[in-house]
Amino acid sequence: xRTRLAGLWGVLIVGCAVLFSGCEKPPEGQAxxxxxxxxxxxxxxxxxxxxxxxxxxxxVTGGASFLGAPEAKTVEMFVEKVNQxxxxxxxxxxxxVRDSGGKAENAISLAKxxxxxxxxLAIVGPSTSGETMQIKNICQEGKTILLSCAAAETIVNPIxxxxxxxxxxxSDAARRIFQTMKDLNITKVGVVTSNDGFGNAGxxxxxxxAPEYGMTIAxxxxxxxxxxxxxxxxxxxxxxDVQAVINWSIVPAQSLVAKNMKQxxxxxxxxxxxxxGNIKYVQxxxxxxxxxxxxxxxxxxxxxxxxNHPQKKVLVQYKTDYETRYKEDASTFGGHAYDAMLLLVExxxxxxxxxxxxxxxxxxxxxxxxxxxxxxxxSAQDHNGLDxxxxxxxxxxxxxxxxxxx
Amino acid sequence: MNFAxxxxxxxxxITVGSVYAxxxxxxxxxxxxxxxxxxxxxxxxxxxxxxxxxxxxxxxxPVAILGAVLITTAFGALIxxxxxxxxxxxxxxxxxxxxxxxxxxxxEAMLHVWDEQVRSLPYFTGTxxxxxxxLGAHISPQVLxxxxxxAVIVTALTLFFRYTTVGRAMRACADDRxxxxxxxxxxxxxxxxxFMLSAGIGALAGCVVSPITQTQYDMxxxxxxxxxxxxxxxxxxxxxxxxxxxxxxxxxxxxxxSVLPASYKEVVAIVVLLLILVFxxxxxxxxxxxxxxxxx
Numbered sequence: 001x002r003t004r005l006a007g008l009w010g011v012l013i014v015g016c017a018v019l020f021s022g023c024e025k026p027p028e029g030q031a032x033x034x035x036x037x038x039x040x041x042x043x044x045x046x047x048x049x050x051x052x053x054x055x056x057x058x059x060v061t062g063g064a065s066f067l068g069a070p071e072a073k074t075v076e077m078f079v080e081k082v083n084q085x086x087x088x089x090x091x092x093x094x095x096x097v098r099d100s101g102g103k104a105e106n107a108i109s110l111a112k113x114x115x116x117x118x119x120x121l122a123i124v125g126p127s128t129s130g131e132t133m134q135i136k137n138i139c140q141e142g143k144t145i146l147l148s149c150a151a152a153e154t155i156v157n158p159i160x161x162x163x164x165x166x167x168x169x170x171s172d173a174a175r176r177i178f179q180t181m182k183d184l185n186i187t188k189v190g191v192v193t194s195n196d197g198f199g200n201a202g203x204x205x206x207x208x209x210a211p212e213y214g215m216t217i218a219x220x221x222x223x224x225x226x227x228x229x230x231x232x233x234x235x236x237x238x239x240x241d242v243q244a245v246i247n248w249s250i251v252p253a254q255s256l257v258a259k260n261m262k263q264x265x266x267x268x269x270x271x272x273x274x275x276x277g278n279i280k281y282v283q284x285x286x287x288x289x290x291x292x293x294x295x296x297x298x299x300x301x302x303x304x305x306x307x308n309h310p311q312k313k314v315l316v317q318y319k320t321d322y323e324t325r326y327k328e329d330a331s332t333f334g335g336h337a338y339d340a341m342l343l344l345v346e347x348x349x350x351x352x353x354x355x356x357x358x359x360x361x362x363x364x365x366x367x368x369x370x371x372x373x374x375x376x377x378x379s380a381q382d383h384n385g386l387d388x389x390x391x392x393x394x395x396x397x398x399x400x401x402x403x404x405x406x
Numbered sequence: 407m408n409f410a411x412x413x414x415x416x417x418x419x420i421t422v423g424s425v426y427a428x429x430x431x432x433x434x435x436x437x438x439x440x441x442x443x444x445x446x447x448x449x450x451x452x453x454x455x456x457x458x459x460x461x462x463x464x465x466x467x468p469v470a471i472l473g474a475v476l477i478t479t480a481f482g483a484l485i486x487x488x489x490x491x492x493x494x495x496x497x498x499x500x501x502x503x504x505x506x507x508x509x510x511x512x513x514e515a516m517l518h519v520w521d522e523q524v525r526s527l528p529y530f531t532g533t534x535x536x537x538x539x540x541l542g543a544h545i546s547p548q549v550l551x552x553x554x555x556x557a558v559i560v561t562a563l564t565l566f567f568r569y570t571t572v573g574r575a576m577r578a579c580a581d582d583r584x585x586x587x588x589x590x591x592x593x594x595x596x597x598x599x600x601f602m603l604s605a606g607i608g609a610l611a612g613c614v615v616s617p618i619t620q621t622q623y624d625m626x627x628x629x630x631x632x633x634x635x636x637x638x639x640x641x642x643x644x645x646x647x648x649x650x651x652x653x654x655x656x657x658x659x660x661x662x663x664s665v666l667p668a669s670y671k672e673v674v675a676i677v678v679l680l681l682i683l684v685f686x687x688x689x690x691x692x693x694x695x696x697x698x699x700x701x702x
Contacts (some may be wrong), residue, residue: 060522061517061522062522062624063622063624066523221663221668222669223668223669224669224672226628228628229618229619231418231660232415232659233663235411239411239664252620255620258534259534262534264543264545265539265544281524286528286529287534288533
């Protein structure tokens, strides 16, 4: 821990030095308004006001830990950076990160605790859709802002005035998948989903949107999140003579689907959901993961983006910071937490206040906020603020993520 | 359902069943000597697999697996010496609850040692995409490894318990600990030995199934529950029957999936277990008249 912190200090000092030198001699091509935004930390007045309490509920351990762990790390990193730079509106952020273990019942009691006892301004998380849906009403009734890092569309549809989410929409992921299939002249597909909040929501979106794209879902099956072999379910799909398989889950079974398909000789393209965006799944899938096609945020291909892409700077910065600090690959999931914190900080800046209601109102006015998941344009009707363009179709090439090209 | 598809379901059942079976064997050893159901058995598997995965980065795979088995065996001994042995005159129930506590302890410790990421050992033969074709259907060669290793373990255990002095001493302890002690058997060390054996076999099982199931720190419990189900199904204490019961349950699940939605397969597995517990509590393969529950 000590060495880690020391390393971070080093990075910060170098960062400050760069910023200072940048102020004296603006390098060519750097937009002037960016310089105004990124004032050197020392220039801000020291924070004297009471800290803003922000809660976070993440599945740091348990089956969804690959979501929660990077999210918790990201939040830690983000808050440290903001506080280092003088905080928000003169307030430091005090982060209360709680581990739900991915269990809805834990999320419920943690949410109640954060709202009633800690009286936080907002809660970031939970990591999974199932947990979020369980605490959606609790936050709404407790008039506490919830910035969910889970994907299911039902979180913000129907709208609850205090509930927001940063990951891209399920329906947009389904649309991108179906569009890609249409381009490949695929019309008959088999669907397998995990039996949890994320999987069930995905199965529903796919079933709802299939007719719009002229797709026939020949069979839709669910499997338990703890299943360690899926050849049975996939054999059933194989018997249906499908042209492609869609797997929609966030559990380790994603790699199993790829492996098991190859093992039983089901040689059709495999499409996965945006839950596949973790290089560990590719590694666990080995050779079998090659050729998997899935919609995902651009973080995984950040370095391959053209320099003029609006998200490039944010993505590369986050990826570098995260990977330098934690010595592990950044994932889109951590990015969702980054975006949640970013939106919250922006909203506090705009509201000029740390009252829940004012910050909530400010959240709905945010426009053109560039995050890791896309460019957010929120409104009273849209508590997500991302559209189809937030997704890029990716594939796996030689064990690495790459932009998909037909 | 055409023939090739039928065979494919059967092979899928064997894949799942082979994993159940190899996990179940570990339960039987400790049960045989002590009458304890060791609920930390699943954690032994994961400790073994995780150790092998770490070792495999520096040494060749077979050496890594051997090393993992040895380390986990030592770990099993340590667990017994530090926790189980310290409990004097404990009832079986109390010891079982201690193993549940141990499983939680080991799981959390693993989270800190190996973090939450999913890992897996490389396939012993071929890669993730290689298959063996049988009657027009396909199966991963790793399944054959699991079956082969199960067969070797079961044979070795049977020989060990029937024909070696130590093995017989272990069985004697299970039958009547006091009598065994009077005959000069060091019963305490027999219990330690059973934990070592069970941990070692668990580690080997964990390594062999790792390419199929993948390995994550909290995967032990679900695997152990299925293994436990299978151990009961076959008749506790009978390793040969455990393998048969494992394959039976795997096949049953696979064919249930073929006619019902896949999410129902657990229901069927549990219903079968309940039926067995009600009508044949000694297990599917035990002779009713002999209450030879604890003999290997």
